[in-house]
Amino acid sequence: MSVERQVVFWALVLGAFGFALHLLGSTVTPFAAGIALGYLLDPLVGRLERLGLNRLGAALIILVAFATAFALALIVVAPILINELIAFVQKFPGYAVKLQALALEEGATLSKKYLGGWIDTLGLRAQFSPDQIQKSLGDFVSQGATWLINALQGLVSGGAAVFGFFSLLVITPVVAFYILIDWERMLAAIDGWLPLDHRDHLRKIAREIDHALAGFIRGQSLVCLFDALWYGIGLTLIGLDFGFLIGVIAGFLSFIPYVGSLVALVLSIAVSLVQGWPSLKLFFLALAVMVSGQFLEGNVISPNLVGGSVGLHPVWLMFALLAFGQLFGFVGLVVAVPAAAVIGVIVRHLIGLYRASPFYLGRAAEERT
Template sequence: MTMREQAVWWLLGLIILIILLVLLSNVLLPFVLAAGIAYFTDPLADRLERRGLSRVLATVIVTAVAFIVATIALIILIPLLINQIQLAIDAAPELFNAAREFVETRVAPLFDQDGALGAALTKGLNQAQSQIKDISVGVLQGAWSVSLAGFQVVALMVVTPVVAFYLLLDWDNMIARIDDMLPRQHRDEIRWLAGEVDRVLAGFVRGQVTVCLILGGFYALALTLIQLPFGLLVGFFAGLISFIPFVGSIFGGALSVGIALFYFWNDPVWVVATAAIFAAGQAVEGNFLTPKLVGGSVGLHPVWLMFALSAFGALFGFTGLLIAVPAAAVIGVFLRFSIGKYKQGALYRGQRGDSGP
């Protein structure tokens, strides 16, 4: 089989795989989550095996620990976050009133003595306020619709750990079977690519998840300690989106400082403290967490990450958002490999005897 024929077959297989993923996107979520859990916990199971435990016992221990930790986290965090969301919905009209008062009394006079700017800003806020009740009702109706899908949620919570357990139990055997089916002519290159993919995923996804959790916990705890309204919700959200560099700190910082201006205008020390929390978080992330836990050799550009989130979200919905970051890392490995091959080929170097300039 020629190289062109092999390329055609590989491309055809990739197209069929993408079509199947799009068609089955509605049922992929528990299996994607289970595969991610198995992948992330496999090194721990391997370590327990090296200490003399059987694979079955190692899998049971890892699964039990993960289940206990997840249960404790859900019991503690979910009620708090739901309460914060409900408070945010209830307080939305009050926030708009505060924003309108802030614009009319403090912002507009600084820029426009005639009040034209203030009138325009106030009009916009009034229109937004007139819609806030409809938005709140829509959010509550959406939450009710989600609650009606309780069976699917229960199924997700049951299917995911079961599938993750069996994948973790058989992970090494599956890798061995896949390795045995590799085409012998390209086995070394495929193994090298697989090693690069694993290195990138281990260096970026595992490390970045840890960074996001640390930042989310820090922001939530610090904002709660200074008694910023909705500080727990804003802090966790800012931490969770920190896998896109600077976005989490900038968005979370802007939102938190905006809330602090409304509530702590007469006590600017707390406004400064709010800004200082995100400045400190960004400093710790850039100088310690990311270099230590993620490393600088992954090569994922922030623009590429944002594009991957948009593209995979459009193709696969919520499941796409979950796989966007690891998929971007994997695609980046293949692109760098392809560019390396291109630079070694005749198209880049030119054939001997060419009369070009």
């Protein structure tokens, strides 16, 4: 079979697989989470195997230890998070009103002091009038409040959400356990399916994909933990209301590049302004916690834990986030970076094949033959 036909065949297979996943929807979520968890914990199982344990015993020890640590963390952290979340939802309207008033008062003062002449020159006095500013801020706050309330209702309401949560808790560990036990046999079976003519090349691609995924998933998981601890503990120590909740939100969303830190920055600044006004001491303390956390993550934590394993330019990374988010929503944002890393590896190899083909070489290929 020619290379072109093989490419078409495997493209159709991948397309059919993607369409099947689309039809199944959230049904595959606990299974995908179990596979990801097994992939994450497999190196630990391998280390225990090298110490003399068999695969079954090593998988049981690692999975039980992980489940125990997760359960203890949930028991300790969940009550605090629930209490802070309830308090935040109750105080959110008051925070929004106070932020709106502060923005209106200070914005009017600053625009009159520094921009008055420019506003009159450009004929924008009507757009910068107090009534217009208040209307714009009111619309922005009401839209933000509506989005937040709808998001919270979507998370906590409906039988499907409850069923999905419990299916994650029950099915994911079971899938991860079988993945850990059968990992080597699965790899051997998949290796046996590879086309014989291209087996070595496909193995090379698989090793590069494994390097990219392992570097990102395992490294970024530790980065998320660092962000949650740094922001949660730091904001709590400076006395910021809901500091622990903001830190956990930042850690959870840090699996999506830029999003976790940005959300934490906006929330911490908003809460510090409302809580500490008219003093700016709390604002600068919260800003110091956020900036120092970003500096450590960008210059110490991420380079050592994640490094350049993903191999994506920042522009392409942002494009992947926007594209996958537009196509698949929040789930798309979560899988954007690893999916883009896989696509990047495949594209680099396809470009290599193209540059070695007559389509690229042209007359040079004829001269070689």
